[in-house]
Amino acid sequence: MSDENKPTPVKRVIVPSIVFEASPEAIMTETLTVIHTEILKFRKKTNAGQSLSPSEGRLLQGYIKALVDIARESRERDENADLANMSDDDLLKLVQTITAKKAQKNGS
Numbered sequence: 001m002s003d004e005n006k007p008t009p010v011k012r013v014i015v016p017s018i019v020f021e022a023s024p025e026a027i028m029t030e031t032l033t034v035i036h037t038e039i040l041k042f043r044k045k046t047n048a049g050q051s052l053s054p055s056e057g058r059l060l061q062g063y064i065k066a067l068v069d070i071a072r073e074s075r076e077r078d079e080n081a082d083l084a085n086m087s088d089d090d091l092l093k094l095v096q097t098i099t100a101k102k103a104q105k106n107g108s
Contacts, residue, residue: 028070035063 042052042060052060083091 039063
């Protein structure tokens with residue numbers, strides 16, 4: 001076999017796997033920091049008398065939507081934590097109160 005017909009040797013590259021462990025709270029904190037920084041950039045621009053471009057407006061809208069979603073999830077987590085700490089009797093009273101209010105609302 002001539003040198004021209006020899007197959008090119010295959011080079012193997014071994015990449016070590018990267019393991020990234022972070023708590024959801026740490027990720028959420030970093031996310032909020034990024035959103036905060038970006039919103040501050042927009043505020044600085046508008047305070048200087050410049051208007052936001054349409055793409056910047058869409059970005060700002062996305063950041064605000066993300067903040068609303070994060071706040072909603074946070075409230076839900078807090079409510080679930082409160083329910084998890086309640087006794088069975090307290091949970092039963094809460095269900096009865098909510099049921100009575102719904103019945104009253106539907107009967108009105």
